[in-house]
Amino acid sequence: MQDHVQTKRDRSRRWFDSGFSITCLLIASLVVVILVCLISGILWQGAPWLRPSFLWNAHHENQPNESGIGQAIIGSGMVCLICGMFALPIGIGTAIFLEEFRPRNRWLKWFHNLVQLNISNLAGVPSIVYGILGVTAFVYMFGVFGKIQTDRPSDYEIGIHYMYQIKTIGGDYVTFPCEDKFQTLYSVDRPLMVTNAKGETFELNVLPKGASRPSDDGLRSRSVFAGKNASITSQKEFYHMQLPFHKSALAAGLTLALVILPIVIIASQEALRAVPNSLREAAFGMGATRWQVVRGTVIPSATPGIMTGAILAMSRAIGEAAPVLAVMGGVLSSTLGLTNLMDSTPTLPVTIYRWAQDDNRAFEGLSAAAIIVLLLFLLVMNSAAVLIRYRAEKNKG
Amino acid sequence: MAEAQLKKAYDGQWIPSYRLKSAVASQRWQGFVVAMLIVCSTITLATTVGIIVMLVTNSIGFFSSDKVELSKFxxxxxxxxxxxxxxxxxxxxxxxxxxxxxxxxxxxxxxxxxxxxxxxxxxxxxxxxxxxxxxxxxxxxxxxxxxxxxxxxxxxxxxxxxxxxxxxxxxxxxxxxxxxxxxxxxxxxxxxxxxxxxxxxxxxxxxxxxxxxxxxxxxxxxxxxxxxxxxxxxxxxxxxxxxxxxxxxxxxxxxxxxxxxxxxxxxxxxxxxxxxxxxxxxxxxxxxxxxxxxxxxxxxxxxxxxxxxxxxxxxxxxxxxx
Amino acid sequence: MSTIESAGSPVSRVRKIMPSRNIADEPNAHAPMGVEGAAGRGPEKMNDEGLQPAIEIENFDAFYGDYQALHRVTLRIPERRVTAFIGPSGCGKSTLLRWINRMNDVVATARAEGKLRVGDIDVLSRSTNVVDLRRNVGIVFQKPTPFPKSIYDNVAYGPRLHFKINAAELDNLVEWSLKKAALWDEVKNRLHQSAHGLSGGQQQRLCIARAIAVGPKILLMDEPCSALDPASTARVEDLIFELREQFTIVIVTHNMHQAARVSDRTAFFYQGHIVEEGVTDQVFTKPKQKQTEDYVTGKFG
Missing domain, CATH: 1.10.3720.10 (MetI-like)
Incomplete structure (x- = not known):
């Protein structure tokens, strides 16, 4: 038997080993330090601004005390809803096709491989490129529906009524129907049937230029001077739609759907792959068709996994700013709020971005407060995902 | 099937037999579903094609302008x-x-x-x-x-x-x-x-x-x-x-x-x-x-x-x- | 109910009281898939060579890609008997089993040539309706594979797939299947609980109940006991022996004692060929081929 001799070299090796592991631990715990600093810094900046009115007020230029994220929350909700309605069914459908329907037909096989290859590449495309795609394909639709511009009425639209509006001498606004929506101004030179704000219809009294103002109040509110311009206005129904989509919530939602589509597909594919093959074989052995196997056996087993993936994808969508910024521009508020899918709307991340850039430093604090709200939303969504995963694991074990 | 009938069924060599659902119908339904899934999958391809077409056509628009030269870019x-x-x-x-x-x-x-x-x-x-x-x-x-x-x-x-x-x-x-x-x-x-x-x-x-x-x-x-x-x-x-x-x-x-x-x-x-x-x-x-x-x-x-x-x-x- | 419960009797008793029934007398019974010639032959006449085959296999070749798994296999599997496929790993016995109801369709590279008939169905024909085939030929796998649903829903899965059936009929059918699989007494009070709560042996019997609920004529079993403990194995073996009264059973097994216990006929596979096929007793006690003898006496395998 030979005694174990601990040489000097051995000892230094030991020392080095434990030293390395401690260094590793210190560096690894940096992640926790960063996270704590980040969250406490944001809380410190934002907490003073977190008041109930902050949650429902709209943005007001240069009035930080009056500003809030009411419209942004509704906007984010709407955009994410649209995004989820498109991305989730399409993404899950694609994943099912890729995982469960491996074709034997040569052309379909080729198509199958192409789609699979394509998805892993799409996942690496920066989100701003999707933003550009959104601008080109949804906002302007490649110019297919007329020249590329946003300030002109579309040729293809529903749920919108155009009319001209003119201010009478008395200061009231009256409206009259519009025949050509592309003519933005209409010069009044002859009497017309008009409607005022009270809903009364009467003939407009057109006075020649240079005539003296009528003294009677009632007459004044029904008169204009000849040659005065009426400007076009429009009234939109909640179902208002137009092609191209212009800078709208719908375009933003669709763009976000493209951004998260690869994430949904990859997560769903993993969930489907985790379903044991023996279950599929058992269902096939019972004489189920492939689709019956998928619907009755595979999808129920994969649902927790798919839902977790869907939630994570949606939390990516809710925090995504770049594509939304490209598609809708940096909108901070809209006068009427979100009344239909063709309206542009602020979202939470865009609001955070614009406020952080604002020259008025008070908006930095507001921005942090908005971040807190956004992070809380994300926390709730992620907890739901964790809960689903936990319950699924418990059911399995 | 009443209890008595079940009893008899079990007693004898009864084999489950009921009116069958149409296998053709479920095959057709599956065909329809697969077609829909293929349409879904096509959207990812369309995205890629859209990106490439958009980038190519619009950057041609950029470089074909009189004021722009590729070498300067x-x-x-x-x-x-x-x-x-x-x-x-x-x-x-x-x-x-x-x-x-x-x-x-x-x-x-x-x-x-x-x-x-x-x-x-x-x-x-x-x-x-x-x-x-x-x-x-x-x-x-x-x-x-x-x-x-x-x-x-x-x-x-x-x-x-x-x-x-x-x-x-x-x-x-x-x-x-x-x-x-x-x-x-x-x-x-x-x-x-x-x-x-x-x-x-x-x-x-x-x-x-x-x-x-x-x-x-x-x-x-x-x-x-x-x-x-x-x-x-x-x-x-x-x-x-x-x-x-x-x-x-x-x-x-x-x-x-x-x-x-x-x-x-x-x-x-x-x-x-x-x-x-x-x-x-x-x-x-x-x-x-x-x-x-x-x-x-x-x-x-x-x-x-x-x-x-x-x-x-x-x-x-x-x-x-x- | 007493007649129903006698189903749970042990094998020894079943062997003794096994009735020699004329199927044509049974009003509810389906005609066997072949001609009526099989009628009247009791299961106890196990060495009868004139039996009507439920499955006919002739010059059957099976491939995975370029690899040939089976070479010119010819075999007739009699109805209402238990036929065991034995042989060392990779000898092709599972491949043949999985071809009988086209489970190999799932494997992209698998293909087969030759004649394979189940009753009047030409299995390999492109025009064969696989759904119909699998309804007639059930399969039970090595690992118990209950669906992550309730016990009831597991058994009801097949009937819901294939039958126009109302709720009351379905209740009865589930009960019938579970009784037939000797599981009813153990689960009747928890039909709507998850099937994953059952023990391995119970799960395997549930899979058998699920398979027979659609009224197959043939049951394929791919090493049904290899994942079970000895006690559960004994129960499943008892069950197989009882089911033989009504179903044609083909069982792949690694366990020669199991083959000897449960089967009427045995086919010995080696390197993709059927070396020997015959009545189980004869294959095990007086094998005609040297290879068979070596295998059943444990010289290799």
Whole structure:
């Protein structure tokens, strides 16, 4: 038997080993330090601004005390809803096709491989490129529906009524129907049937230029001077739609759907792959068709996994700013709020971005407060995902 | 079927027989479903085709303009599109240099810290430290990038960088780079950890059994075995950093500079794109509008190549142990 | 109910009281898939070579890609008997079993040539309706594979797939299947609980109940007991022996004692060929081929 001799070299090796592991631990715990600093810094900046009115007020230029994220929350909700309605069914459908329907037909096989290859590449495309795609394909639709511009009425639209509006001498606004929506101004030179704000219809009294103002109040509110311009206005129904989509919530939602589509597909594919093959074989052995196997056996087993993936994808969508910024521009508020899918709307991340850039430093604090709200939303969504995963694991074990 | 009938059925050699559902109907329904699924799958292809068609046609629109030459685009060291007045310069080099500065700083942070964290998690961490570090990494990975951009301008620049050196501008490459580095760190960690976990246990046991310390095992056996996976993690993180938009739009400023100085404003390719679309002054059809697509082509090609390279490297290492 | 419960009787008793029934007398019974010639032959006449085959296999070749797994296999599997496929790993016995109800369709590279008939169905024909085939030929796998649903829903899965059936009929059918699989007494009070709560042996019997609920004529079993403990194995073996009264059973097994216990006929596979086939007793006690003898006496395998 030979005694174990601990040489000097051995000892230094030991020392080095434990030293390395401690260094590793210190560096690894940096992640926790960063996270704590980040969250406490944001809380410190934002907490003073977190008041109930902050949650429902709209943005007001240069009035930080009056500003809030009411419209942004509704906007984010709407955009994410649209995004989820498109991305989730399409993404899950694609994943099912890729995982469960491996074709034997040569052309379909080729198509199958192409789609699979394509998805892993799409996942690496920066989100701003999707933003550009959104601008080109949804906002302007490649110019297919007329020249590329946003300030002109579309040729293809529903749920919108155009009319001209003119201010009478008395200061009231009256409206009259519009025949050509592309003519933005209409010069009044002859009497017309008009409607005022009270809903009364009467003939407009057109006075020649240079005539003296009528003294009677009632007459004044029904008169204009000849040659005065009426400007076009429009009234939109909640179902208002137009092609191209212009800078709208719908375009933003669709763009976000493209951004998260690869994430949904990859997560769903993993969930489907985790379903044991023996279950599929058992269902096939019972004489189920492939689709019956998928619907009755595979999808129920994969649902927790798919839902977790869907939630994570949606939390990516809710925090995504770049594509939304490209598609809708940096909108901070809209006068009427979100009344239909063709309206542009602020979202939470865009609001955070614009406020952080604002020259008025008070908006930095507001921005942090908005971040807190956004992070809380994300926390709730992620907890739901964790809960689903936990319950699924418990059911399995 | 009454109880008595059931009894009789069981007693005898009864076999379940009922009216059958139509097998043809379920086959047809399946055909319809498959057709729908194929339509779904086509959308991903359409996205790619859309991106390529859009980039090609619109950048042709840019380069076919009388005022634009390809050679100047590639060599001019000034970029003034998107600025107010003056002579028009459209050399991509300043934007590239902005992207390069920020990406380099980001990688200087993300690669060493991410890799060491991955090594620690995979080789050393006890269950308890893991249960703290893993969720922390997941949370950090889930933080929206606009939040990190906020942190960069509100905290990193004034409280950290400007206290180090007065030369740091309010918007600079360094703060954006640090924030992007933090953003890429969880990505590097999780991909590198996957690669390390894929190294068979027998390899580690073999090295330890020969008397290596854990450090030596990690450095001389595990890391080389996982090398291609780790390299692929770096490449994917690099692609992510180059494509990152919100952090640079907030923290790096809006004037492109052709320089290596991290204290200067440095607009990147992504920053230019987002600033252009955000402003109301750029009219569709103008040179500035088309220039976005020319920049996007460069951005798209770089990230696509990095992604493809990363996947190729990863596929090679997966083959080794499967 | 007493007649129903007698189903749970042990094998020894079943062997003794096994009735020699004329199927044509049974009003509810389906005509066997072949001609009526099989009628009147009791299961106890196990060495009868004139039995009507339920499955006919002739010159059957099976491939996985370029690899040929089966070479010119010819075999007639009699109805209402238990036929065991034995042989060392990779000899092709599972491949043949999985071809009988085209489970190999799932494997992209698998293909087969030759004649394979189940009753009047030409299995390999492109025009064969696989759904119909699998309804007639049930399969039970090595690992118990209950669906992650309730016990009731597991058994009701097949009937819901294939039958126009109302709720009351379905209740009765589930009860019938579970009784037939000797599981009813153990689960009747928890039909709507998850099937994953059952023990391995119970799960396997549930899979058998699920398979017979659609009224197959043939049951394929791919090493049904290899994942079970000895006690559960004994129960499943008892069950197989009882089911033989009504179903044609083909069982793949690694366990020669199991083959000897449960089967009427045995086919010995080696390297993709059927070396020997015959009445189980004869194959095990007086094998005609040297290879068979070596295998059953444990010289290799």
């Amino acid at each position: 590639l060599t001019d060291t000034q970029w003034t599109l998107g600025q107010s007045q003056g002579e028009i310069h459209y050399g991509i080099l300043p934007l590239l240099s902005g992207t390069f500065r920020i990406t380099a700083i980001a990688m200087l942070i993300a690669i060493p810290f991410g890799l060491i964290t991955a090594v620690y998690l995979s080789e050393y961490a006890s269950r308890r430290t893991r249960s703290i570090l893993k969720p922390a990494l997941e949370i950090l990975a889930g933080v929206p990038t606009v939040v990190l951009g906020y942190v960069a301008i509100v905290f990193i620049t004034p409280y950290f960088l400007q206290s180090l050196d007065d030369g740091f501008k309010a918007f600079n490459a360094a703060s954006a780079g640090i924030a992007v580095g933090v953003l890429c760190l969880p990505l590097v960690t999780s991909l590198a950890e996957d690669a390390l976990q894929a190294v068979p246990k027998t390899l580690r046991e073999g090295a330890l059994g020969l008397g290596s310390t854990k450090f030596e095992t990690t450095m001389k056996v595990v890391l080389p075995a996982a090398l291609s996976g780790i390299v692929s993690a770096f490449l994917l993180a690099l692609a992510r950093a180059i494509g990152e938009t919100m952090v640079v739009a907030l923290a790096a400023g809006s004037s492109p500079t052709f320089s290596l100085d991290p204290r200067l404003q440095s607009q990147t390719m992504t920053g230019y794109i987002v600033n252009t679309f955000q402003s109301d002054t750029v009219v569709p059809g103008s040179i500035a509008y088309h220039s976005v697509y020319a920049v996007a082509v460069v951005l798209f090609l770089i990230t696509l190549m990095l992604t493809l390279l990363g996947q190729w490297v990863r596929r090679r290492y997966q083959e080794v142990y499967q």
